[in-house]
Amino acid sequence: MSALLRLSGVTAYYGAIQALKGVDLEVNPGEIVTLIGANGAGKSTLMMTICGNPRARDGQITYDGQDITAQPTHAIMRQGIAQSPEGRRIFPRMSVHENLLMGAHGHPPSEAEATMQEVFALFPRLLERLSQRGGTLSGGEQQMLAIGRALMSRPRLLLLDEPSLGLAPLVVRHIFSAIRELNRRTGLTVLLVEQNAYQALRLAHRGYVLVNGAITMAGPGAELLARPEIRAAYLEGGH
Amino acid sequence: MKPLRDAGLSALVALGLFGVMIGLKTDAGPHSLVLRARPWAVAAAVAAVFFGRLAMLYWRQWRPAGTPSPRHVAATLSRIGRYAAPLLLAFAITLPLYAGRYWLDLGVLVLTYVMLGWGLNIVVGLAGLLDLGYVAFYAVGAYSYALLAQTFDLGFWTCLPLAGLLAALWGVMLGFPVLRLRGDYLAIVTLAFGEIIRIVLLNWVSLTGGPNGLSGIPRPTLFGLKFNGGGGPGSFADFFGLEPSISQRVVYLYFVILGLALLTNWVSLRLRRLPLGRAWEALREDEVACRSLGINVTVTKLTAFAIGAAFGGFAGAFFATRQAFISPESFTFIESAVVLAIVVLGGLGSQLGTALAALVMIGGAEVFRDLQEYRMLIFGLALVVVMVVRPRGLVSGRTPSVALGGRRHIGADMMSEGHG
Numbered sequence: 001m002s003a004l005l006r007l008s009g010v011t012a013y014y015g016a017i018q019a020l021k022g023v024d025l026e027v028n029p030g031e032i033v034t035l036i037g038a039n040g041a042g043k044s045t046l047m048m049t050i051c052g053n054p055r056a057r058d059g060q061i062t063y064d065g066q067d068i069t070a071q072p073t074h075a076i077m078r079q080g081i082a083q084s085p086e087g088r089r090i091f092p093r094m095s096v097h098e099n100l101l102m103g104a105h106g107h108p109p110s111e112a113e114a115t116m117q118e119v120f121a122l123f124p125r126l127l128e129r130l131s132q133r134g135g136t137l138s139g140g141e142q143q144m145l146a147i148g149r150a151l152m153s154r155p156r157l158l159l160l161d162e163p164s165l166g167l168a169p170l171v172v173r174h175i176f177s178a179i180r181e182l183n184r185r186t187g188l189t190v191l192l193v194e195q196n197a198y199q200a201l202r203l204a205h206r207g208y209v210l211v212n213g214a215i216t217m218a219g220p221g222a223e224l225l226a227r228p229e230i231r232a233a234y235l236e237g238g239h
Numbered sequence: 240m241k242p243l244r245d246a247g248l249s250a251l252v253a254l255g256l257f258g259v260m261i262g263l264k265t266d267a268g269p270h271s272l273v274l275r276a277r278p279w280a281v282a283a284a285v286a287a288v289f290f291g292r293l294a295m296l297y298w299r300q301w302r303p304a305g306t307p308s309p310r311h312v313a314a315t316l317s318r319i320g321r322y323a324a325p326l327l328l329a330f331a332i333t334l335p336l337y338a339g340r341y342w343l344d345l346g347v348l349v350l351t352y353v354m355l356g357w358g359l360n361i362v363v364g365l366a367g368l369l370d371l372g373y374v375a376f377y378a379v380g381a382y383s384y385a386l387l388a389q390t391f392d393l394g395f396w397t398c399l400p401l402a403g404l405l406a407a408l409w410g411v412m413l414g415f416p417v418l419r420l421r422g423d424y425l426a427i428v429t430l431a432f433g434e435i436i437r438i439v440l441l442n443w444v445s446l447t448g449g450p451n452g453l454s455g456i457p458r459p460t461l462f463g464l465k466f467n468g469g470g471g472p473g474s475f476a477d478f479f480g481l482e483p484s485i486s487q488r489v490v491y492l493y494f495v496i497l498g499l500a501l502l503t504n505w506v507s508l509r510l511r512r513l514p515l516g517r518a519w520e521a522l523r524e525d526e527v528a529c530r531s532l533g534i535n536v537t538v539t540k541l542t543a544f545a546i547g548a549a550f551g552g553f554a555g556a557f558f559a560t561r562q563a564f565i566s567p568e569s570f571t572f573i574e575s576a577v578v579l580a581i582v583v584l585g586g587l588g589s590q591l592g593t594a595l596a597a598l599v600m601i602g603g604a605e606v607f608r609d610l611q612e613y614r615m616l617i618f619g620l621a622l623v624v625v626m627v628v629r630p631r632g633l634v635s636g637r638t639p640s641v642a643l644g645g646r647r648h649i650g651a652d653m654m655s656e657g658h659g
Contacts, residue, residue, distance in 0.1 A: 076533075102534075103532055105514055106533060
């Protein structure tokens with residue numbers, strides 16, 4: 001099976017600081033893959049590097065068989081990759097409706113309308129809040145909006161950067177079950193970056209562990225969850 | 240006790256300021272300038288500050304508990320806004336019927352600034368790019384028209400689109416180097432750009448006439464009919480069998496700038512509902528998020544600069560044809576500052592607010608002309624008062640560009656305050 005997204009030997013720098021030290025990672029079509037790691041391990045950097053900002057210095061990133069390493073961000077995001085960025089980054093003064101439409105930028109309006117109905121089916125709360133401005137939503141609703149906005153471009157690969165950040169456990173469960181449902185129903189491929197290792201590994205088919213910019217472990221979600229070193233480092237005492 | 244001490248301190252500050260500014264006056268004496276002291280004027284000013292401050296402090300203390308909530312105020316204002324816009328428009332269209340030459344000239348001036356405000360609003364209000372050099376495009380438009388008309392003997396209506404196009408081109412040229420800059424840094428570079436254009440105009444004497452400017456710029460015509468005081472064949476008065484009068488040209492100029500301003504307004508309102516306009520607003524909100532949604536930030540920014548500049552160029556061409564004379568002196572930094580002040584005072588992104596602010600600032604400055612040097616004092620005071628009372632501008636809040644069913648107003652509390 002050929003991978004939808006493949007990173008081989010990817011390095012990235014912030015100035016002189018090396019944030020990624022040769023990462024190899026694969027996401028196959030229809031999979032949910034999670035990347036877990038501590039604060040500052042480089043998880044979000046990896047996510048942003050896939051989007052070309054910062055650009056990978058060495059190594060190669062291929063999507064659907066195409067080399068996207070050197071492409072500009074907006075071009076990458078138009079090939080069927082969508083991102084729900086860290087911190088959600090919704091447009092606070094624009095309405096929920098406008099936020100969603102921004103996600104369908106460059107797509108015909110009729111298609112956007114149909115996609116929006118699918119987003120409402122997944123997150124009915126967004127329909128209730130449609131004319132409200134983004135900044136007045138609760139954290140959970142903002143996360144739903146960020147994911148909904150990403151889905152508006154009808155992606156094949158969804159990049160989710162810490163969707164559980166700052167949310168109540170009940171809300172996290174709701175959002176994770178929505179991701180699972182989406183994956184089952186439409187076969188959407190998901191790369192999920194999380195600190196909430198327990199929830200993420202339970203959701204994902206496979207997982208990677210990132211430590212100091214390098215992958216230290218990889219395997220099926222359930223298997224990683226059972227490993228004592230994972231339990232010790234990421235699960236005990238938290239979540 | 241505290242209010243008294245507070246008012247006393249304010250009076251002390253006033254004494255320090257006014258002691259020199261008001262207390263000393265220079266008069267022309269028999270041989271040289273004579274310094275005259277005016278202690279009573281100072282005393283009056285200081286007393287006014289003391290009691291004014293005291294009254295303000297007591298008012299704050301005894302203010303009735305039932306002050307209207309911001310939401311209520313916003314709703315009322317939006318209701319007023321619905322009627323204010325058509326009323327203002329009707330007033331603007333019918334003005335030439337009852338206003339004399341002086342008021343029409345003032346109307347032309349105000350409308351020029353309304354148009355500049357709406358043009359800059361695209362860049363600053365919608366796209367959130369702080370531009371302190373907007374006057375550069377005004378200048379490019381004015382000189383483009385003047386030079387094209389004089390060199391190639393082209394008419395106003397032929398040159399108008401060319402002037403806009405050239406200004407847009409300069410907008411893109413400014414846009415490229417500043418793509419990576421934001422906020423304060425962007426403001427400084429645009430400020431420098433405005434100055435560069437002015438200095439080039441000042442020093443390129445062979446082309447622009449330098450400080451002498453360009454004169455004898457042709458007036459606009461109506462389908463080839465000229466507006467001149469003398470009448471004669473080919474003139475508007477002759478064609479319609481009217482008494483030749485200079486006021487016909489003033490009325491014509493008035494309607495030209497009204498039409499241009501309304502065009503600017505219409506285009507901005509249309510653009511806001513298009514994906515491009517929405518992308519501008521999203522860019523103002525969060526550039527990183529825009530990138531992650533596949534929006535080409537470069538193109539989006541450049542179009543904002545180009546379209547905003549084009550309207551500045553149109554306004555400049557109009558300015559040149561109205562004045563028949565232009566020189567670099569008309570395009571100093573203060574012009575950029577006034578236009579920006581109009582946009583900020585009106586409420587960033589608000590079309591109605593910009594129009595009202597232009598009316599108040601330009602019209603007000605003209606009405607208070609008799610007050611001479613106190614004019615700028617009142618002007619500055621008014622700016623401070625508006626920014627204190629309504630920190631988000633006269634008409635703040637935005638209407639979403641899409642809505643299912645009824646439109647809903649987005650309250651002022653979510654608008655940017657102070658610096659964008």
